[in-house]
Amino acid sequence: MVVAVVDPGSTDITxxxxxxxxxxxxxxxxxxxxxxxxxxxxxxxxxxxxxxLTPGQVNSxxxxxxxxxxxxxxxxxxxxxxxxxxxxTPAVLTRxxxxxxxxxxxxxxxxxxxxxxxxxxxPTYTQKIFAIAFAAMTIGGLVWMLTALILTPVLSxxxxxxRKVNPAIMAIVPTAALLGAFFTLAFQEVLKSPxxxxxxxxxxxxxxxxxxxxxxxxLSWLREWGLGVSIIVALSTxxxxxxxx
Amino acid sequence: MSTSxxxxxxxxxxxxxxxxxxxxxxxxxxxxxxxLAAALYAAFGTGVGVTPLELATAVGAVLxxxxxxAVIEPVSYFPILGRSAMYQAFLIGNIANKLxxxxxxxxxxxxxxxxxRRAELIAGSAIIGAVMVHITTLIxxxxxxxxxxxxxxxxxxxxxxxxxxxxxxxxxVVLQSVMAMKxxxxxxxxxxxxxxxxxxxxxxxxxxxxFATALAVIITIAASWFARSKTPLSPADADAGQAxxxxxxxxxxx
Numbered sequence: 487m488v489v490a491v492v493d494p495g496s497t498d499i500t501x502x503x504x505x506x507x508x509x510x511x512x513x514x515x516x517x518x519x520x521x522x523x524x525x526x527x528x529x530x531x532x533x534x535x536x537x538x539l540t541p542g543q544v545n546s547x548x549x550x551x552x553x554x555x556x557x558x559x560x561x562x563x564x565x566x567x568x569x570x571x572x573x574x575t576p577a578v579l580t581r582x583x584x585x586x587x588x589x590x591x592x593x594x595x596x597x598x599x600x601x602x603x604x605x606x607x608x609p610t611y612t613q614k615i616f617a618i619a620f621a622a623m624t625i626g627g628l629v630w631m632l633t634a635l636i637l638t639p640v641l642s643x644x645x646x647x648x649r650k651v652n653p654a655i656m657a658i659v660p661t662a663a664l665l666g667a668f669f670t671l672a673f674q675e676v677l678k679s680p681x682x683x684x685x686x687x688x689x690x691x692x693x694x695x696x697x698x699x700x701x702x703x704x705l706s707w708l709r710e711w712g713l714g715v716s717i718i719v720a721l722s723t724x725x726x727x728x729x730x731x
Numbered sequence: 732m733s734t735s736x737x738x739x740x741x742x743x744x745x746x747x748x749x750x751x752x753x754x755x756x757x758x759x760x761x762x763x764x765x766x767l768a769a770a771l772y773a774a775f776g777t778g779v780g781v782t783p784l785e786l787a788t789a790v791g792a793v794l795x796x797x798x799x800x801a802v803i804e805p806v807s808y809f810p811i812l813g814r815s816a817m818y819q820a821f822l823i824g825n826i827a828n829k830l831x832x833x834x835x836x837x838x839x840x841x842x843x844x845x846x847x848r849r850a851e852l853i854a855g856s857a858i859i860g861a862v863m864v865h866i867t868t869l870i871x872x873x874x875x876x877x878x879x880x881x882x883x884x885x886x887x888x889x890x891x892x893x894x895x896x897x898x899x900x901x902x903x904v905v906l907q908s909v910m911a912m913k914x915x916x917x918x919x920x921x922x923x924x925x926x927x928x929x930x931x932x933x934x935x936x937x938x939x940x941x942f943a944t945a946l947a948v949i950i951t952i953a954a955s956w957f958a959r960s961k962t963p964l965s966p967a968d969a970d971a972g973q974a975x976x977x978x979x980x981x982x983x984x985x
Contacts (some may be wrong), residue, residue, distance in 0.1 A: 494779035502777060511769035515762060516866055519822060522758035523859045526819065530852050531858075537741035537849040543841060544856050546792045549842050549856025558829040559868040561814040566869065567877035568899075571892035580769065583869055584762055585824035589904045593944075596897050597796060598789030601941045607893030614779040622782070622789040624770035625938045628822075629794060629801040631763045634821035635756055639803040642814045645918060658955050660803045661912045662921065665905075666951030667796050669925035670944045672905045675898040677929065682898045689902025697910055699972035710828065716903035717896070724895035725888060 500612045501544025508620075512579040519583070557707055564714035568721065572606060577620050585630045588713065591623045595670055598622035605678075638719040681727050689720035744848060747815070755818025762822050788941070795945030799952070813851045819858045823865060831859035917955045924951045 493501075527548075534544050565588045573595070581591045596606055598619050604610035606619065636701050675682045693716040700708035774781040792800075809915065811831065812820050820826045835845075839855030843850045881889070909918050928947050933940050 489977045492905075502773075502779070505777060507772050507776070508769060511765050512947035514765040516870070518758055518765065519866060521761075522754070522801060522819065523862050525754045526757070526855055527814070527859055528853050529747050529754075533743045533747035533852060536740040537852050539841075539846075539849060539852055543853055544852070547837040547856035548842065548860035549864075549894045550837040551841075553834045553860075554833040554857070555829050555861035555864040556868075558825070558832070559864050560872070562829070562865075563868050563872040565878070566873045567880065568892065570873070570877050570881045571884070571889045572896050574923060575874055577964040578962040579869055579874055580766060582873070583823070584766060585821060587824060589900055592897060592900050594797070596795045597941075597944060598791050601789045602785065605894075606897060607845065607890065607895070607952050607962065611778075613895065614781060617773045617779045617781055618785060618789050621770040621786055622793050624744060624766050624773075624802075625790050626793040626797060628763055628767055629798060630804065630824075631759055631821055633802050634805045634817055635763070636757055637802075638755075638792030638814060638817045639752075641806065641809045642940060646740060646892060650799050654739040654808060654871045654959060656961055658802070658914075658917065659952055660800055660807070661914050661917050662949045662952040662955040663797075664908055665912060665914075665921035666947040667944050668905050668908055669921045670774070670898070670929055671897075671917065672874050673929035674943065675901055677944065682895065685895045686898035686902035690788055690906045691902075699909070711827065711899070712907060713903050717899045720899035721895060722953050726889045728891060729887065 491540050494612060494617075496613050497609060497611060499611065499616045500614050502616055505576075508574070508576035508580070508690075512576040512583070515580050536689065558710055561710040561714050564711070566719060568714070568717045573616075573620065580625065581623065586623075587628045589668070590626070592622035595619035595673065596627045648697060681724055684727055685720045685724040688723040689716045692716035692719035747852075751815035751818065755815060759818045759822050767953055790940050792945060795942060796803065796948055799948070811845065813854065815851060816854050816858060823858075823862055825865065830858050830861055833857040860893070860905065916960070917951070919957055920949075920954045921951045924954060 490623070531541060531544055534541065537617060563581060566578050566582045569582075569592070572592075573581070573684045580586070580589070592606075596619075598621075599606050599611070599615050602615060603620060606615075672686060675686055693712050696708050696712035696715055699705060700712070754826060775783075805817065808820060809817060812826075812834075816830075816834070820830050821832065834854035834857045835859075837853050838845060838850050841853055842851075842967050845854070865907055884892075912918065925947050927951075928939075929944050932946075933943050939946065
């Protein structure tokens, strides 16, 4: 693999998205995940007799978990593949492998590109913009890990504190934050061009159809695959609109 | 011997707690450090000329938008996951769509309800299985197959995918979130606030462009809070609220 020159203003972001350091971090992340699973597995096996769990039951729980994860993992893989053109493989592996979610990471990347007056994709998507977008979305994802690290011991000690928090807060705040953020992002896309608007409508329509079918025919797997399918439909719409132009 | 003494049981659990409260944070912390290193290297080590101020602005805009969700999520998931599984869940993510269902299925298979020690160990085991499938599919389907596939795509298709991935995702995500949250009041507030900010406020005050989302989040939260139904929750509503809390918050959309 030829490692081309790193050039901040270049819109050929290939050298950067496949930078060895990014690959190394993807490998590192996966190694940590495997390490944690190995340690936890040993710990669970040791504690199992105390919970009246036979080694066989532990193993079968692992298997049940694995099987339950197949459907969702395939669905996530589809979404991850759709992000490959934008971020490249190591970045996608790191983000989706670690506390990442397509919607948040793309939103974070878009917001950070915006702070530089640029957009994801298109002529303003230079190596520098990719670097900022990758760094910002990664650091954004870190915050989840940080809050989990800080809050878990706190929550373990103080179950009582939790009950003092007004339950209405827990119900309203995250919903409001999520909807506020994503509606804003969606409306911002609308302003960019007719193709953006059409793509978004196609995406929403495809999701609507998936949810409707899932509900009507009780196909719960359609709910999982909804986002992946919608992305494909929407990108196809965009492609045909721009190709026809 | 077929039965354990009470002391032996608690000793085993104590050992489990010790191991997971040491190695859980260590591995989660390692994940954090590796990704932080990658982020900082990408920004500063590659020679693309990102300044600390530029990075801080970008990160600031992102955190102002999503920071609050990052604080609330651990609090919401803790009662369901339990202490040890928190370190697994927040390393891997994909909690609501992958790890939780895996844990619940495994618990159901062994006839165990969440909340007991036994359930905790079962959940931990199930998550390990889910994680292995997660990693494998990522490596094989995304790392190998996906990369190959994308490499075969003609440049116009790649360009389209890059340019339009944002609306392609947000259209679906917005609809999915609205349906999942099941909160008409908050949805209406969010739509109004977002529209006002994007179509009215920002054109009038372009300096606010970077922080449009953060502003929308804050105002939507405040407005939803004040617009909330003031009637005290009936037990049925409280249960529905509890159920909604355990429904995917930030993850309808993995």
